[in-house]
Amino acid sequence: MSILHDLLYGFGVALQPMNLFACFVGVFIGTLIGVLPGIGPVGAMSVLLPATFGMSPVAAIIMLSGIYYGAMYGGSTTSILVNIPGEAASVVTCIDGYQMARQGRAGPALGIAAFGSFIAGTIGLVGLMLMANPLAKFAVKFGPAEYFSLMCLGLSLLMYLTHGSILRGLLMAGAGIFLSLIGQDIVTGRARFTFGLIGLQDGVGLVPLVMGLFGISEVLLNLETPEERMVLSTKIRNLLPNKDDWRRSAKPIGRGSLVGFLLGILPGGGAVISSFVSYAMEKKLSKEPERFGKGAIEGVAGPEAANNAATSGAFIPLFSLGIPPNVVMALLLGALMIHGLRPGPLMITEHPEIFWGTVASMYVGNVLLLILNLPLIGIWVRVLKIPYNILFPLILLFCLIGAYCISSNVFDIYVMILFGLIGYGFRKIDYEPAPLVLAFVLGPLLEQNLRQALILSDGNLAVFVTHPISAVCLFVSVFLLVSSVIPFIQKKRSVLEEDS
C-alpha cells in the first residue's frame, strides 16, 4: 500500500497550480513540436532548458518531461496525414497510417494513435512505478556483447518491414548500414566515407534522411499526378476508431506497450527501435499479414503504443541509476543537476517529491494530451481537404525549416533534398524506405558494440554465444530469419520450376 500512499503524495505535488501549469505548457509544446517535422524534443528542450532555471526543480522536470512524451503523441500526426514523420519514432507509423489516410480513414488512424499512446503511456507509468529498481539492475546486464546481439535481432526484423520483395528490403538495409557509418569512427576518431565533405564528419543526420526519404519524395511523386490527389476524392468517413478498429487494435496496443517499455529502458534509440519491433511483431502475429502496408490499423496502434511506453521506460535508468539512456534523458539529468539534484539510487528516498511528483504529473499529462489531441483530430483531418497545390508548398517549407533547425546547418537541407530525390527514385522502382531507416538507426550501435565486445574479450568471437542474454538474442534472430526465408525459398523454387 505504500506505493498508493506515495502516488497520492505525488498527485499532491503534481496538482499544485504551478506544477499543473508546467505540465500543461510542457505537453502543449510537446504536441506542437511533435507535429512540426524536424524540430524534435531534444531541440525544443535544450532551447527551453535555461527558461526552467527560474522554476522549482519539480516544475522544471515536469515541464521538460511533458515536452518529451507530448512529442511522442504529436509525432504521428504528420506521418499519417502527409507521410512525413514528426520525429524518428514515428517513421513506422507512415507505412500504414498514411495508407489509412489515403483511404479516407485519417480520423481512426489519428484516433487510435492518440488512444494507443494514452493507454501505453499509462501502462508504462505503472511499470515505472512498480519495477524501476529491478529493471534498472537488469538493464546494466546488457554489455557490448548483449547489445550487439540485440541489434542483430533488431536487424532480423527487417523481413517484416517490407510488403514487397524481401530481397529489396535487404538491399535497402545494407545501404542503410553503410550510410550510418559515414562520419567519425568511435574507436580511432578517424573520419571515413565523408567524400571529403566537412558536413559529413558528423555523419548523415537521421532527420534530414527521414524527411527526404518520406516527405520530399512523397511530394515529388504527388506532383506527377495532375491536379487532384486521391485523398481529396475519397470521402472522409468517421472521425474516431469504430468497434472493429478497437477489436483489431486492443492486442497490438498491449503488446506494443510491453515491448516499448522494456526497450525504452535500454540505452540508445529505444523509442525508435521499439516502434519498428512492434510493427514487425504485429505483422508476424497477424493472421492477415498481407493487409500490412495497405492501411492496417494494427500497424498504427502497435508502434504508436510502443514509442509512448518507451518514453516511460526511459525514465527508469535516469531515476534509479542516474544514467540517461538517451539524449532527452541526458537533458533532464542536466536540468536536475542545475537545480542541485543528483538523480541516482538514492533519489527516490531522498527526494520523493521529484520522483513521485513527476510520475503523478505524467498521469495528469497523459490525460491532458488525450483531451488536447482528440479535438485536434477534426482539425487535422480537414488539413487533407486543402487543395494540394496549396498544401505541398507548406509541407516542403516545414521540411526545409525542420532540416535546417536540427543543427542550424544548410548542409542538412542539401542532404534532405538528395534523399528526397533518392527516395523518389526508389519509390518509382518499388523500393521501400523503412528498412533503410531501421538499418540506419541500428548501424552505429551494431558497430560500436561489436568492436567493444571484441576488445573486451581479446578478440574471442565466442563471447556472443557464451553470454546467455546475447545467445538468446542471436538464437531468436536466427530463428526469425530462417522462419521467414523458408516460405520465400519455397515460393521461388516453385516459380523456377514453372519456368523450366
Next chain:
Amino acid sequence: MRKGDVIKISGFVLLAVALMLTLSTADRAAAAEYPDRAITLIIPYPPGGVTDLGARALAEAMERYLKKPVVAVNRPGGSTTIGGNAVASAKPDGYTIGFFPSSASIPEVYTYFYEAPFSSKDLKPVSKVGIPVLTIAVKGDSPINSVKDLVEYARKNPGAKIGIHGRSTQGYLVMKSIAKAENINLIDVPFDGDTKIVPAILGGHVPAGTPAYPAVISLVDAKQIKVLALLIEKRAEFAPNIPTIVELGYKFAFGAYLGVFAPKGTPDEIVKKLNDVIGKIAREPQFRAKIHGMGTQVSFEDTKAFEKSINQYKDALQVFFKEEGLVINKE
C-alpha cells in the same frame, strides 16, 4: 474568396511585413554596440554531459550581463574537433564563440590521435572558466579499493581493460602513464561518453573506467561505485576525501582546462568585453555553486594568464607525449 478580397488581404499582410521590417531595423540601429544580436556558444559535446551543463550555465549567466541571448549549440563529434572547427572557421565578429577543452583548442598536440582541419593558431583564447574532473572508478562491490589494488589486479591479469572516452582524453593519458610507471599492460576500451562507461562498470563489463566525477556522484553516495582517485592535481573542495592521482605519485600532464575561445581575428575590445563578463560570472557565488555541484572546479583566468597556461599545457603535453612515446615518428 473574391479577387478584390484577396488583394485587400495581401495588401494588409505586406503592410504587416513592412512594419516588422521597420521595427527590427529601428531596434538594430539603437544597439550598434556589441552584442547587438544573439551570440552562439558552441559546445563540442552532445547535450547533457558535464561540459555541456557548465557551458549552458555560463551561457545563461552571460545572457544576464550582455542583455542578448547567448544560445548554446551542441556540435559534438570528432574528439571535439568538429565543434572546434566550427568556431575556428566562423566569422571573427564575436557572435560565434566556443566553450572548449584542450582537445578542441590545441588539436595540433594530438596529431598522434587524430587530425583536425585547424590548429590553436586559428583560435583566440578569451578566458579559462574551469577544470574538468575525471575519476578512476570501479564497481561498488569490487575487491579493488585503491589505485594500488588496481595496479596489483593488472599485474595478475595482464591486459586488464579500462573503459575510457577515447584515446586523446585525460583518462587515456593517465591510464597509459600508470601502465608505464608500473610496467603493467592495460587495454583501453573506448566508450561513447559517461552514459555508456558507467553502466559498463555497474554491469561488470569492464573492471574499471575513467568516467567524469559528476556522472558517478550519486552512485558513489549509494555505494554502487567506488572512486579510487581524481585525475586532477590538487584535492577538490567538493570531494576532500578522495586522493588525486598526483598525490599518489604518478606524473601527469596537469592543468587540463575548460575555457571560452573565439575565432582568431576577433576584435580586441570584443574579447575584452567577453573576458570581463566571464570574470564577473566566475566570482558569482551562485554560478560557482552550480558548477561545483556538477563536480567541475571553477578556476577563472583572464585572457593573458589563460594564453600563458595554454602554452605551458601545450608544452607539458608535448613533452609528456614524447616521453610516453605518443608522437608520430617521422622517418
Next chain:
Amino acid sequence: MLRLLEGPVWIFIGVIISAWSYRTGVGRFNEPGVGFVAFAAGLFIIGVGALVTVFRRPEQQKLKAADATAPTRFLESAPFKLTYTLALLLFYALFLNLAGYIITTFVVLFGLFYNPSGRRWASPLLASSLSVVFTYLVFEVWLKSQLPRGIFPWW
C-alpha cells in the same frame, strides 16, 4: 530494362562500398577496424544483388497503362514540375544564409504557390506572405530557433 539491370547495379554499388571500406582498413576478424562493418555491408549488398540477378522475377507484363491524360502543355507536365520544384528547393539551400530566412522563404514559397498556367499573382503572394509571417512567429519568436538572418545590414 530497368529490372534487368537491378541486380548488377546493386552488385556494382556493393563492390564500390567494399573496395572503399577495404582501403579504409578492415582490421582483423577478432579486432575489427574502421571499415570492417562497412565492408561486411558491402559484401552483403553484393550477395543480395547476386540473388536478385539470379532469382529475377519473371517480367511483370501488366505494366501500368501509360498516362492517358498526358498534359497538353509543357508547363503542366510532370518532368517540368519536378525540375521546377527541385530547383526551388536547391535555390532555398543556396540562398538561405545569404538572403536570410524571411526573404528566401518568401521567394521560394511564392514560386511554389505560383501556378504557371493560372498566371495569378495575388493569392500566391498572400499565401507566401502569410506562411512566412506565421512560421517566423512560431519558430523564431516562440520556439527560439535560430533562423538565418542573411547578410543584409537592415535586417
